[in-house]
Amino acid sequence: DTAVSQTPKYLVTQMGNDKSIKCEQNLGHDTMYWYKQDSKKFLKIMFSYNNKELIINETVPNRFSPKSPDKAHLNLHINSLELGDSAVYFCASSLYTDTQYFGPGTRLTVL
Amino acid sequence: AQSVTQLGSHVSVSEGALVLLRCNYSSSVPPYLFWYVQYPNQGLQLLLKYTSAATLVKGINGFEAEFKKSETSFHLTKPSAHMSDAAEYFCAVKTSGGGADGLTFGKGTHLIIQP
Numbered sequence: 001d002t003a004v005s006q007t008p009k010y011l012v013t014q015m016g017n018d019k020s021i022k023c024e025q026n027l028g029h030d031t032m033y034w035y036k037q038d039s040k041k042f043l044k045i046m047f048s049y050n051n052k053e054l055i056i057n058e059t060v061p062n063r064f065s066p067k068s069p070d071k072a073h074l075n076l077h078i079n080s081l082e083l084g085d086s087a088v089y090f091c092a093s094s095l096y097t098d099t100q101y102f103g104p105g106t107r108l109t110v111l
Numbered sequence: 112a113q114s115v116t117q118l119g120s121h122v123s124v125s126e127g128a129l130v131l132l133r134c135n136y137s138s139s140v141p142p143y144l145f146w147y148v149q150y151p152n153q154g155l156q157l158l159l160k161y162t163s164a165a166t167l168v169k170g171i172n173g174f175e176a177e178f179k180k181s182e183t184s185f186h187l188t189k190p191s192a193h194m195s196d197a198a199e200y201f202c203a204v205k206t207s208g209g210g211a212d213g214l215t216f217g218k219g220t221h222l223i224i225q226p
Contacts, residue, residue, distance in 0.1 A: 004154075031211045033213055040218070041149075041199060041218070041219050042216070043155075043201065043214075043219075044216070045214065045215075048211045048212070048213050050211040055211040056211065056212065056213055090154060090155065094211075096211065097143075097211075099145070101157070102147075102154040102155040102156075103154055104153060104154040105153070105154050
């Protein structure tokens with residue numbers, strides 16, 4: 001059973017398009033996160049949600065909008081995609097302050 | 112603000128040799144510290160974590176790390192490297208009172224195992 005899952009695993013799209021990445025966790029956690037890993041493998045927090053409430057919104061362009069329909073899901077919607085958005089996006093979840101468990105990642109390529 | 116510095120973007124060791132990956136942190140409050148491993152084209156897997164209990168922390172796959180407050184370090188070691196240890200290793204910090212704060216990661220160390 002996959003604890004934190006993401007779909008799709010790969011996403012190739014054109015500049016200017018709008019796309020979404022879905023994340024689901026079956027661990028019963030109450031906090032979910034989105035991280036971005038750039039081409040140099042540097043990982044940076046983008047958002048965190050606790051009980052469906054936005055807690056952290058780092059300096060991320062407002063083209064990125066997280067949506068949490070329930071505690072088990074945190075989706076990432078990206079409008080007007082740009083070349084610089086190409087990266088691997090990781091979803092993670094935790095039980096509030098406890099260890100964060102990561103999904104397998106979604107590799108986004110913007111052409 | 113907190114930060115993590117991993118010395119050495121690439122570390123190469125021979126199979127069977129000691130593995131030492133260095134991590135220094137900066138935090139204004141007691142930290143929680145983590146080591147994650149990332150195999151090619153995969154997500155991050157937790158190796159071990161320090162949360163203010165024992166300063167010597169044992170993790171999976173024979174890895175361990177020691178928290179040294181005086182040196183603000185949390186170096187990762189393994190007595191004998193195996194070919195399967197080749198991967199990217201990330202040290203991360205979170206403030207102990209940080210609630211739903213995200214992790215602050217170091218830039219990663221690529222571990223290469225020579226046969």
